Amino acid sequence: MEVIEHAPIFRMPALACDWATFTCHRAGFIPDHVTFTWVAMMLLGGLAFVASRRMDLVPRGLQNFFEVVLEQIQQLIDDVIGPEGRRYLPLIATLAMFILTANLMGLVPGLAGPTNNLNTTAACALVVFFAYHGIGIRKQGLVTYVKHFMGPVVLLAPLMFPIEVISHLARPLSLTLRLFGNMFGGHMLLAIIFFLMGLDGLLGWALSGNPLGVVAGGLGSAVVTVFTVGFLYPLKILVSFLQAFIFVMLTMLYISGAIEEAEHHGGEPHPAHH
Amino acid sequence: MRVLIAASVGVLAFPGLALAAEAGDGGGWLGPFAVIAAGVGMAIAAGLCGLGQGRAVAAAVEAMGRQPGAAARIQVAMIIGLALIESLAIYTLVVALILLFVQPIK
Numbered sequence: 179m180e181v182i183e184h185a186p187i188f189r190m191p192a193l194a195c196d197w198a199t200f201t202c203h204r205a206g207f208i209p210d211h212v213t214f215t216w217v218a219m220m221l222l223g224g225l226a227f228v229a230s231r232r233m234d235l236v237p238r239g240l241q242n243f244f245e246v247v248l249e250q251i252q253q254l255i256d257d258v259i260g261p262e263g264r265r266y267l268p269l270i271a272t273l274a275m276f277i278l279t280a281n282l283m284g285l286v287p288g289l290a291g292p293t294n295n296l297n298t299t300a301a302c303a304l305v306v307f308f309a310y311h312g313i314g315i316r317k318q319g320l321v322t323y324v325k326h327f328m329g330p331v332v333l334l335a336p337l338m339f340p341i342e343v344i345s346h347l348a349r350p351l352s353l354t355l356r357l358f359g360n361m362f363g364g365h366m367l368l369a370i371i372f373f374l375m376g377l378d379g380l381l382g383w384a385l386s387g388n389p390l391g392v393v394a395g396g397l398g399s400a401v402v403t404v405f406t407v408g409f410l411y412p413l414k415i416l417v418s419f420l421q422a423f424i425f426v427m428l429t430m431l432y433i434s435g436a437i438e439e440a441e442h443h444g445g446e447p448h449p450a451h452h
Numbered sequence: 453m454r455v456l457i458a459a460s461v462g463v464l465a466f467p468g469l470a471l472a473a474e475a476g477d478g479g480g481w482l483g484p485f486a487v488i489a490a491g492v493g494m495a496i497a498a499g500l501c502g503l504g505q506g507r508a509v510a511a512a513v514e515a516m517g518r519q520p521g522a523a524a525r526i527q528v529a530m531i532i533g534l535a536l537i538e539s540l541a542i543y544t545l546v547v548a549l550i551l552l553f554v555q556p557i558k
Contacts, residue, residue, distance in 0.1 A: 257528075352536075352539050355539065355542055355543060355546050356535065356538070356539040356542050358546070359539075359542035359543070359545045359546050359549075360538075360542060362549065363542070363545050363549075366549070420531070420535075423531070424531065424532065424535040427528070427531075427532055427535075428532070428535070431532070
């Protein structure tokens with residue numbers, strides 16, 4: 179992938195420490211997605227701090243913006259989980275804003291998108307996986323919760339249990355791969371379109387010093403860039419929002435499934451289950 | 453049809469033949485087939501995913517036309533369904549990316 183992607187504007191040097199002798203030496207760089215996960219965290223944390231520093235009853239500016247965003251997410255939670263889902267707003271809203279920020283960071287030239295790496299998306303998906311199981315166990319107790327994996331008929335329990343376990347294990351996998359595949363696939367598409375349109379050649383021509391090359395290569399590069407930014411970036415921004423929405427939506431559905439199963443024994447079909 | 457089959461057999465056989473001669477520089481003759489598999493697999497996945505998503509969207513739009521009041525809920529359900537359908541094509545994309553970049557089969 180290093181063939182296609184350029185390095186981001188800054189990288190953090192990594193230290194390798196030997197704890198026997200307490201010596202450290204430089205060893206390569208911290209992976210870009212880790213560095214830029216911290217950038218996204220600092221960005222969101224800083225914005226949240228500034229927005230909530232002086233809170234007014236009549237919100238203005240940044241506080242107003244964040245309140246609108248959180249109210250939208252709360253509305254969504256009310257629709258999908260119900261009023262008892264409001265206590266999970268911190269988890270869901272944090273995931274939504276982090277994933278959206280990370281997706282959009284991937285679009286800025288010079289920044290690396292944390293969600294363009296499988297590890298970040300796997301981390302988010304594992305948080306969701308353990309969170310909804312924890313919520314289900316706390317809400318219903320371990321025995322009742324595990325009993326739902328057995329299905330309604332006792333005779334079919336040995337058949338149902340492995341199927342249910344596999345389907346639950348497939349959830350973090352599909353969450354991970356969906357987000358990663360969409361973001362990284364979009365990245366690849368952008369790179370391939372650039373190569374197909376010959377941006378590298380045009381840029382080389384423009385930088386060659388030949389006056390004709392400067393004019394033709396510069397114009398060509400400008401046309402290629404405008405085309406790509408004009409047509410593909412809106413698509414990628416849409417995909418960024420959509421994937422953040424879908425990730426959060428599925429999180430809410432999983433949580434509501436873990437909470438609700440107590441009331442409807444078996445039988446109730448999930449809106450999104452596979 | 454026969455021409456098509458002959459052409460595809462030729463295309464699929466060619467990298468193996470071409471590289472059988474110069475095998476030994478670290479890469480075997482299976483590598484080019486992995487590249488072809490990535491491309492063809494992605495094409496099949498994208499096409500069938502398009503069919504599936506088209507059916508889903510058609511049904512959702514029809515339902516929205518019948519019941520404009522429930523349009524918002526139908527839209528949310530449709531988007532989730534589309535995401536679940538699309539994730540199957542995304543699996544193929546990930547496999548293709550692994551074949552192309554990680555290159556477990558050389």
